[in-house]
Structures are given as C-alpha cells and as structure tokens.
Amino acid sequence: MADLFDGYSLGEQWDEMFGGVSEPRAAYAGLYASLQPMAGEELAARADVLSQTYRDAG
Structure with missing residues (x-):
C-alpha cells in the first residue's frame, strides 16, 4: 500500500x-x-480531473 505522507x-x-x-x-x-x-500519482490525476472539470464548466 502506498503512503502519500512517506x-x-x-x-x-x-x-x-x-x-x-x-x-x-x-x-x-x-x-x-x-x-x-x-x-x-493518483492524487495528481484526481487534481487534474478536478481542474479539467472546472475549466469545462466555465
């Protein structure tokens, strides 16, 4: 299991x-x-999706 805070x-x-x-x-x-x-990497991918969602919403 990964640990983001390692x-x-x-x-x-x-x-x-x-x-x-x-x-x-x-x-x-x-x-x-x-x-x-x-x-x-997973957190970064989720942040990218959120950012794209905000851009798409205008």
Whole structure:
C-alpha cells in the first residue's frame, strides 16, 4: 500500500495537519485516513480531473 505522507518531515514550524509524525490532529483525521493510502500519482490525476472539470464548466 502506498503512503502519500512517506518522507513528510515536520519542521520546527507549527504544522496545521500534524501534531507529530504520522499523527494527524483530530480535525484532519478523516482527511488523513482518506489520503494516506493514496499514491502521489493518483492524487495528481484526481487534481487534474478536478481542474479539467472546472475549466469545462466555465
């Protein structure tokens, strides 16, 4: 299974989504669970489809 967040490093700055490594904040738990198994290529493809949909809608 892919992990979209592999290699995501927390810097010293505050991170809105993560409280610790692979520990999403409560408000982001659902989003994390949806995105975590997704490969970067799949997310990029979905973003492309969304972008095309907005362009097609005018």
